[in-house]
Amino acid sequence: MTNKIITRFAPSPTGLLHIGSARTALFVYLFTRQNNGKYILRMEDTDKERSKPENEKEILESLKWLGLEHDEFIRQSDNLDYHKECLKKLIDNNLAYFSKEEIIKEGDRAEVIRFRNPGKKIAFKDLIHGEIVFDTTELGDFVIAKDLDTPIFHLANVADDIKSGVTHVIRGEDHISNTPRQILLFEALGALTIPIYAHIPLILDSDRAKLSKRKHGAFVWISEYRKNGYLPEAMNNYLALLGWSPQAANNNEAGTDDEILFMEELLKRFDISKVQKKSAIFDLEKLNWLNREYIKRQPQSEKIKELINRCPARVRELPLYSDDKLSLAVPLLVERINNYGELSDILGRGDFDFFFTTPHPNKELLRGGTFLRQTLDLIKETPNENFADPEELKKTLWGFATEKGRGEVLWPMRVALTGQAKSPDPFTVASILGKEETIKRLTHAEQILL
């Protein structure tokens, strides 16, 4: 016998990967890797009607995206023979029995298999909650299978854990009340050891209700964050912070106030026994903040790639569009977004069209443009190479602008270049546009004022 730690994450392909489940998966992953254990991903697909292969695919993809790689993959349905064996054993030992039933709803069977509940007190230690005691008498003889070939949740779940030698069951708190009857089954099946439990609190919405699809749309599924251009690292980081804190020194020196923690750091600092007992409210603002921090830390080339991929066709068709020019605008765009999905919004809205098409600023917005002429002259005298760097460009005009009043000089210049009341600064814009286009636009603005 080994004492290797074996864990499992057991999603059901009746739905996609919920944000709360993803956090559970993350905690399972962290705990297992910290202990050099084996992490089994088990698809709980015994509900044939509601399990969908496309859901399974999506769950797998989401987990992969998050980087939570498993060591072993099984489907609950692969263990059907073993489930049957367990059921027979229980029946042979008079620990379960076929029971005649009243048909209450559609799909009910006239006969099911019930567990003969010994009706006793069950106590178990939970890594997060401490000792929990239940009196199982009130549970009665619960159903464990529809027939020998159709086990349901409790039986299948316990049988699989026994078969895989699972040592630690880490799952959502909604399973806490399932635990006593599952322990009863472990005992009835003669399991050598019963796993150690850790029940992770739930994730709630701002109304303290369970994060539900009905109220929050697709934003309860991990795949949606992926689609919207959140980074998996940010997602993991945020999920880890929800219910656990790096401030809690797991022994003495692992504590830190720093909340931006890559997987490597999480692995070093995470401590499952320090996970909060209380359910946490999901806070998109903080996720957004973290995501921005992670975007900032990405290499420029990654940002450019995302940007080019997400640039709407309409923008690509603008007369002055080029991938190179879009790349130059990356820093400007990236500081305005929480996630890459917003990039398409910003570009789609036309906020940055001025880079790719000549604007026609209205007279009003140009505010008289008193110094446009002189600005234009200074621009014309500026050597081409100064346009490569906004700071250099700024030097050539700053003195003049300061002398005449910065607002007086710079506002009309910026409007001439962008046509907008709000935009990035004129030097950065001019630098991206280049000398020729800058001159063209300033000249154009002058004509408008005439």
Next chain:
RNA sequence: GGCCCUAUCGUCUAACGGUUAGGACGCCGGCUUUUCAAGCCGUUAAUCCGGGUUCGAUUCCCGGUAGGGUCACCA
């Protein structure tokens, strides 16, 4: 309703029984900036209530209240 779990700023959270109750996000304010965004600095804000135990409770115990979970031939 029964059973179970939980309770520190708006939110996420820290605090061997002794701290001016700390940090982060957001909010608000200021600085910087021609505008916007970003950046920098700062402010505001919490121990659910009532009893114990103790020299001393955020911390331990009990009760209340509130919130959540669960009571399927789903998982």
